[in-house]
Amino acid sequence: MIMSPTTNLSLSILLLLSLTASSSDISILFDFITNLTNTQTLNWDTIPPPLCVGNFSNWTAVLCRDGHISGLQLESMSLSGPINAPVLAPLNLFSLSLANNSFSGPFPADINKLTRLRRLFLSHNNFSGSIPDKAFNGMTALKEVHLANNGFVGKIPSSLIRVQQLSNLSFQNNQFEGKIPDFWQEGLLANFSNNRLRGAIPDVLSYEDASMFSGNLGLCGHPLSPCPKIWYRKTAFIAAASAAAAIALISILLLLWRRRRTRPLRYQKSVNQFKNEATKTENINAIHNKTEDQGKIQFVRSGRERFELEDLLKAAAEVLGSGSFGSSYKALLLTGKPYVVRRFKQMSNVGKEDFYYHMKKLGRVTHPNLLPLVAFYYNKEEKLLISDFVENGSLASHLHGKRKPDQPGLDWPTRLRIVKGVARGLAHLYAEFPSLALPHGHLKSSNVLLDGAFEAVVSDYALTPVINRDHAREFMVAHKSPESMQSDRVTRKTDVWSLGILILEVLTGRFPANYLRSGRGPGADLATWVNSVVREEWTGEVFDKEMGLGRSCEGQMLRLLKIGMCCCEPSVDKRWGMDEAAARIEELKEREGDEDYSSYASEGEGYSSASRAVTDDDFSFSKAS
Structure with missing residues (x-):
């Protein structure tokens, strides 16, 4: 057992440096816990043969993956003392859990040095004070942040908005105040209950259970009570503007394949209000510089509704998403039939003849569990693939x-x-x-x-x-x-x-x-x-x-x-x-x-x-x- 952090840990480090292949990693671990108290529950005084074997660890609280340290799970050990997070940076940890201990004081400094961290667990401690707004800058891989049951005050750090893969937040039972940041990450699960938050709940969190926001007397909006009328009008305007911008976006993108100048499109008045702004963007400038293609939509299935590119331009459009191949849009034709239009930019390695041949081959594939290709559009730089819309999503x-x-x-x-x-x-x-x-x-x-x-x-x-x-x-x-x-x-x-x-x-x-x-x-x-x-x-x-x-x-x-x-x-x-x-x-x-x-x-x-x-x-x- 570890009796004296100063003496015994130093001796262990010397032994491990000479006898193990993972000496540098082990040295980092000891540097991290050197100033912590109550580390006697760890078995880190033994020499692992080696520390990580595949996905298994020979040391308590160390997580391994493919023979390397992937995380620390120092939970429920009554640990306290200063948290030296930057010293762990060379380990490229995926997860760090210090939950259910006796840590106190401010949020760990420079924890954003752990740039590959995906999950951070600090719940059930005695942390206090405000969290710096830039605390999570650079943590692009972060998915989960758990800070529940502490004494944090001040605003929720806005740097979390820039974390693209964020999926889970546990901030309940603190004293956070101000507004909930305008989170946009789809699928985000968040618990903000029992704080001092106020203002409108972001739309992306509106389908959470009401209990996730209870105990905040100043919050409003779904799933809680409606916001005052002035807030409602502002939110409605923003929603309408976003919808109009989405429709404008699809019209701009589809203009790339227009064969000739056509009459003004019959969009809603709100779309026209945004069109002037859209024409100022870099995208529309690029579109104007492209050579117009004279091709037509090529249908690969018989017995299907026929339409022209101009019909797509008139269709009500909705941005479905953007993937590794390109963007996807739902287009509702005037006939009432919805289609999915997928835009591909990474298909320039084959010529037009070979592309046509392969698309027509795909058009002959028929099976109830395969999405049928309905039509395609060929342009030297970019292509459109058109298929049926499937109502229940992915x-x-x-x-x-x-x-x-x-x-x-x-x-x-x-x-x-x-x-x-x-x-x-x-x-x-x-x-x-x-x-x-x-x-x-x-x-x-x-x-x-x-x-x-x-x-x-x-x-x-x-x-x-x-x-x-x-x-x-x-x-x-x-x-x-x-x-x-x-x-x-x-x-x-x-x-x-x-x-x-x-x-x-x-x-x-x-x-x-x-x-x-x-x-x-x-x-x-x-x-x-x-x-x-x-x-x-x-x-x-x-x-x-x-x-x-x-x-x-x-x-x-x-x-x-x-x-x-x-x-x-x-x-x-x-x-x-x-x-x-x-x-x-x-x-x-x-x-x-x-x-x-x-x-x-x-x-x-x-x-x-x-x-x-x-x-x-x-x-x-x-x-x-």
């Missing part, structure tokens, strides 16, 4: 987005049905494109749409032949696979890996880190996390509680988990093919009782090293309830 939005209070999550039968639909769609793509290395190439939850019956409709498939190679390597999901990351190659089994990640995402409700890595460096993925959890016999903790953990469906959920892990096998030779993966998924039922599956876990080579720990006998549901 699978990603249902798994990770913010829901209304009365909107239920996806239950197990629905998730199983979605996975089966995805597998059927992929199997059809593999049959349609037997010579294509990546029949999909970009399979992820945001590219799985849900129709009115919550059936899966897969989109953005078979675009590899027309996507610029460098852009594909940077952003396409297939190039996040182990084989691409290690040797820059993809195979017919690469889409199977993407399917496996999707299955694990559906079962766990966790957003895969694979989707977020725009670079090509190594990093842990969802499969690594799942494998580490089941090896610790915490299998019940793997499953998303929102889908319902009834005893009658546990066996089938386990089977799907094993299928997902076999699909995620790092070794391409050991990984299942698409046919086998689709067949295994098709065998699954919503609940037990229809067939004997006891032999499923003992089918020899069917379960590879990635899931070797995942047999029925190894699973434990003792912590699931």
Whole structure:
């Protein structure tokens, strides 16, 4: 046990520096806790052989990932003393938790030196004082900030607004005052209850439960009582302006492909008010400098409604989002039919003839679980792909987005049905494109749409032949696979890996880190996390509680988990093919009782090293309830 931080820790450091490969990391850890009190509960006086082994740590409170320190979980240890956060910067920690201790004084200084930190937990301490407004500047990877049950005062730092991936805030039971910043991050979950906040609740938080804002006498707006009339008018004006700007934006973008000067568009009066401002932007200047193309919309399916580019320009437009390939818009034609128009800028690696050929080939693909391409528009610099609008949005939005209070999550039968639909769609793509290395190439939850019956409709498939190679390597999901990351190659089994990640995402409700890595460096993925959890016999903790953990469906959920892990096998030779993966998924039922599956876990080579720990006998549901 650590009896004297000054003497014993110094001796340990000297020993570790000479005997371990991770001496610099260990030295950093000791530097961090040197001035802390009550560290005797740590086992850091022993010499680890080494500290991190894969995703496992030989030291208490140290989290490991791929053989490196990924986080510190110094919780509930009665720790106190000065927090030297900058000393941890070389470790590139993903998470830091000092929750439920006895820390006091101001917010830790220079904590934004931890630029790769994703999760910060400081709840249930005795921190006090105001937090500097720039406290979170530069923390671009930050997702969660937990400061609940402290004594913080002053305004909520506006630097959090600039954190793009922010998804969870716990600021309750403090004395924060002033207005809630104008958060814009979709899907943000936040608890501001029991503070001294006032003003209107930001629109992006309006679907939170009212309890998240209770105990603040000055807050107003949904889900609390309406704001005074003057605030309401201001909010309504801003909302109307935003909507008009969105419509103006789509009109500006579509002007890029206009073949000739047309008569003024019949937009609402509010749009015209913003048009003058829009023409001053850099985008419109670029548009004027482009050479107008003389092409027309090319339809690839018979028996479909025909329209011209001018009809799209007249359509009511809504910006749906912007992805790694380009922007997407919903266009409602005067006929009442909605379409999705996707704008691609990274398709200049093929000529017009080859592009036309591939688009027409895509137009012949017909399957209920594949989004049909309706038409396309070709321009040398940019292209438009037009498809049907799918009303229930993406699978990603249902798994990770913010829901209304009365909107239920996806239950197990629905998730199983979605996975089966995805597998059927992929199997059809593999049959349609037997010579294509990546029949999909970009399979992820945001590219799985849900129709009115919550059936899966897969989109953005078979675009590899027309996507610029460098852009594909940077952003396409297939190039996040182990084989691409290690040797820059993809195979017919690469889409199977993407399917496996999707299955694990559906079962766990966790957003895969694979989707977020725009670079090509190594990093842990969802499969690594799942494998580490089941090896610790915490299998019940793997499953998303929102889908319902009834005893009658546990066996089938386990089977799907094993299928997902076999699909995620790092070794391409050991990984299942698409046919086998689709067949295994098709065998699954919503609940037990229809067939004997006891032999499923003992089918020899069917379960590879990635899931070797995942047999029925190894699973434990003792912590699931």
